[in-house]
Amino acid sequence: MTIPLTDISNPPATDRTLLWQVTRNENPTPDAEREAILANPGFGQKFTDHMVDICWSEKGGWHRPRVSPYGPIELDPAAAVLHYAQEVFEGLKAYRHADGSIHTFRADQNAARLQRSARRLALPELPTEYFVDSIRRLVGVDGAWVPSAGETSLYLRPFMFAKEAFLGVRAAKKVAYYLIASPAGAYFAHGVQPVNIALAPNYSRAGKGGTGAAKTGGNYASSLLPQAEAYEKGCEQVLYLDGEYLEELGGMNIVLVRRDGSLITPESDSILEGITVKSILELAADRGLGIEQRPVTITEWRAGAASGEIVGAFACGTAAVLVPIGRLVADDFEIVHDGPEASELALSLREELTDIQYGRREDRHGWLTRLDAETPAA
Structure with missing residues (x-):
């Protein structure tokens, strides 16, 4: 027909x-x-x-x-x-x-x-x-x-x-x-549970001027080996760095949560622009929360977690929507976010977004x- x-x-x-x-x-x-x-x-x-x-x-x-x-x-x-x-x-x-x-x-x-x-x-x-x-x-x-x-x-x-x-x-x-x-x-x-992620300092997801900002299969093929190694460490995902700078997880964007509720997410021309994270940040801005999209180093995250300035982190993507990060595992250090404030804001934003997607809340x-x-x- x-x-x-x-x-x-x-x-x-x-x-x-x-x-x-x-x-x-x-x-x-x-x-x-x-x-x-x-x-x-x-x-x-x-x-x-x-x-x-x-x-x-x-x-x-x-x-x-x-x-x-x-x-x-x-x-x-x-x-x-x-x-x-x-x-x-x-x-x-x-x-x-x-x-x-x-x-x-x-x-x-x-x-x-x-x-x-x-x-x-x-x-x-x-x-x-x-x-x-x-x-x-x-x-x-x-x-x-x-x-x-x-x-x-x-x-x-x-x-x-x-x-x-x-x-x-x-x-x-x-x-x-x-x-x-x-x-x-x-x-x-069985409900949203925080995930453990592994740092992949020996692997690069994408190089400057490469295809990192494109959603193409080669980027995912290169992630399979570090992902398998992360599983061996008891982790569900991998976090990639560009030198000292945070990039993204194997298939999700990452966001850090400050003590005052403001959010920081890495920005780079080698990071895939996530539609879920973009929506989450817009909902956070609607609440009057501060939003920073800029280069972020692993040192800043470590120092912020140690001082209590950074209280949590979460990952965003189409499949999982949003999931809190409970632990980042590196060869010589860990970052742990395990208090109630580590996931409270993340789960609230997740609920708001899914309510819109399923028609339970106004699509303003x-x-x-x-x-x-x-x-x-x-």
Whole structure:
């Protein structure tokens, strides 16, 4: 079935009208099996019945948007992504509210970050309108996969890669954008607990002028070894440094909490701009709390924790939202935040943000986009 993109409200402001082709999965997951999955979805283990893909070529631009049955992607063995890692991705969620409606959170920010990542990896930039519409299209056919239990969601994974078959080191002239989705359970099944993180002084997440600010797979591949070493130390995450300066965790941003409630977060052109941490800082500013985004050294954190000036720290990311940091483990020292004040503010901000995402609190910033109201029937 072909559906003109212009049939929905707010069509993309471009000079090309894309026509969506929707092909229903002839063997969708049976209702009972899907409900069993939604009762205990885990994270990233099961996937919905459909996926989205849009093609791009140097001559044709963005074209042939499709919703099709979820399944393997066929690639030529010479596809550029397999040899030169020219790919980027995003992560966001769809939330079911108490009235049954489905919303996503700050999707325009994810679209903008995907564009920045694409620019850094010499990939084409997907217009924000196409990005948001791809989510609407997928949820339009797989809305039943959005769970309704507390703190559950449908995790959305947009990604883009170079598919042109060639072995020359240059930007690919053919690219594919895909969107898949996976139901996600509550990240903390038994309540939010502080995590232990390991300092990784012998590893660099990204270098100056590198790809640290892009959400690209190579950054995550290089984190796997230090992450495995952190597990051996009884830690759940790794903190990277740029010399003396704090960067970020393997997949989360870090924030320090002062005694007066003000917040400090590292700023650098090699840190991925987190949408969750950005939202947390805006909510903190709404409360009148001080916000500092600047370079921060590990020495400043150690001294502040020792003097009582820094009373806590937390990490932010799409999957966990926000989690207090109880202990930083280094080879020759530890930083411990174990008093009630270490996590009180963090948990309060987490509750406020998740209340907005799930529709339990007013969305005064206009961060939510409803996905199920304007989607054409497939």
